[in-house]
Amino acid sequence: MRRKGLASMAVQTVDTPRTPGTGEGHGPAVDLGPAAALSCRECGERFALGPIFACELCFGPLEVAYDLPAGDPEALRARIEAGPTSIWRYAPLLPVPADVAERPNLNPGWTKLVRADNLARELGVEPGKLHIKDDSGNPTHSFKDRVVAQALEAARAFGFTTLSCSSTGNLAGAVGAAAARAGFRSCVFIPHDLEQGKVVMAAVYGGELVGIEGTYDDVNRFCSELIGDPAGEGWGFVNVNLRPYYAEGSKTLAYEICEQLGWRLPDQLVIPIASGSQLTKIDKGLRELIELGLVEEKPYKIFGAQAEGCSPVSAAFKAGHDVVRPQKPDTIAKSLAIGNPADGPYVLDIARRTGGAVEDVNDEQVVAAIKLLARTEGIFAETAGGVTVGVTRKLIEAGLLDPTLTTVVLNTGDGLKTLDAVAPTTGPTATIRPSLDAFRAAGLAH
Template sequence: MTTATTSTYSCEKVTTTFNSLKCKECGTTYEPKAMHVCELCFGPLEVDYDYDAIASKVSRATIEAGPLSIWRYRDFLPVQTDNYIDVGTGMTPLLKANRLAKKLGIKNLYIKNDAINMPTLSFKDRVVSVALSRARELGFNTVACASTGNLANSTAAIAAHAGLDCCVFIPSDLEAGKVLGTVIYAPKVFAVQGNYDQVNRLCSEVANTHGWGFVNINLRPYYSEGSKTLAYETIEQLGWQLPDRVVAPLASGSLFTKIYKGFQEFVKVGLVDEKSVRFSGAQAEGCSPIASAFREGRDFIAPVKPKTIAKSIAIGNPADGVYAIDIARKTNGSIESVTDDEIIEGIKLLAETEGIFTETAGGTTIAVLKKLVEAGKIDPDETTVAYITGNGLKTQEAVQGYVGEPLQIEPKLSSFERALERSQTLERLEWQPVSV
């Protein structure tokens, strides 16, 4: 694997809507290179757009005429050429979840289902498509990431498609489905004996030493922008309207903040009418530093050591946690946490009512949605969108032992009839009221 940062790839530059990176804390601007931290205050950098330029060239019609992928929103994304990497990512269904809504006692519930996103069945395909497009523009031959699983899958797959060398770093205790879903693309995979935060610290050292393009380190300002496409698609699929409430999982906090940014950008350029949207975040109790800070009224994050089945969102020291808290507060939203048992029930509830098998991050989102409804924090009439970010086939271990088993029968009608009667009896017992 090469460690060079120059590439033979080239493409003509086109008119772009961004020309710099800007510090979120002090406002200092930088050339749009591979960097993610302000040199003056060490604040995070993000892409700075020319929204007047965007407004002058973008309309609902131009977006609707674009490709059926995240690249229909190209003018809102940090690429400077037209030869971006398009593997069909995005435009996932926004499903009206009538059966789940009825079960919970609300009316207007939608599921944004990135469990079937392409090519690796998670929302990470969005951020990686953007990050690797920008990495190629910046001349990187080798791309890499620190990952809890889904990002490793996406980086390996999209790098393979783009012909880039790839190296991924994961905690050594990841679910088997996520490990297999990475190694199949033949990257170099390093399983680190530690949690995600330890993996991430190691990767910062590797990035500085080898000069690779790490999607969630030195390319993070570009990578994180891909999450905005979830907001854009939601608006378009709701008939160019904003919802009243969103519920989304929290890991680093980046997804949460970028959905908010995406909503604000469409308002800013006149694509959708302004409206108050309440933001609710979901964490697992075994790794809930953002929820704890929100609950205790703190404006800082106290790092924790993760211990939860929800490994894909188990980040003990979340980079964007304080920004997620700020959004929840200023939108009159909330950040809640749920137990591992509640996460499992959330996975089962979504599957049984809507036919969507989600991983543990999605189970966390549904469990928090249920918790909010039961606490009276969601108006039954408001339009709520819950973001499902990954596929349950990747984390089958989480529900093994908590779901039913096949009925074993002989190849005879009589054997089938006995088994059917037995199963119906068990169903009746499950629903029989318990007398005290």
């Protein structure tokens, strides 16, 4: 795997990028702020900004390359701090036009970084060192609002009028809500047999919701067909033809964490792995902050977290492999259940390069970790949050994560969306008649 490092993403000029067939005509007219081009993560070839996602030459995945603001870091920091309390405070570092905050969108981000001293005590971490980045505070209660907000701006720039995606949960709600507010049509594809709660959440924003008779894989294959067909013309699939822009939204997690730590890098991060894109983009965001002089450079370790029932990256890490062997997912952490994660190899590379690791926990440990976080910090996390907290515990016990260093653990979603995970083991302490005698008899008075 060829990697161009910082040079491919930070302060640089564009050398006449190629205009690929599918993106033709978009090049000069597109205003996506500091986004200068798309570059291939494998061969480094550059393309004009457009709704494309794979390299013409080597089929590698494309990512956004920037002309980032050069100059005085203090001035940039002040400009960010004076900005809105949303991801748009970082607009100068994102593939969005400068006036993005004035356009109708959900204004996600600037979620809480919670100093988790109670949890730290339980895990044996030094007081003041453990933090939860709690993305359940986003508008539709998952980190997906961050990435969809970028895709929306790309969709506007490319003249799309419909936002689309395949999804089994969080993404469907994020796309439906963002499209509604922005005045876009939306058309979301889901497996036809999803739980009713998830269907309601996907449908309530009034867009088209199409149940596909088949598995999630069938849904994905159908969406790929649709992109190449006239029926899908004018459609922005946030996680397919808009993916290079979409993925950049995860950089904002890195920016917020560092700013909320007082413009400091954390020493260790624990990040969930679904496709692996979030982890790689957080690493990209951290390196940009260093490059721009917004934080002081120092080593940091990135740890990836998976559920045992879908742990292809963890398995490859432990086996010392560079490639990821696909798995058939079987875990309650459904938002992480991607058996063939596109960014798996990049995740392995980052975990190894930074001195981190990739670990997994079983479903029982996920449930226990959800409850632990709720009981200690009052944060009710999605199963993905149970995975990261559970993995954090395991890494500490294994001596891989240093409990004396500043550590940030991500919770990327909301427990309200995965009630089934804890319902069987969560209920009243007691059920009594409404009398003081019954209350005392139940041993509750003290």
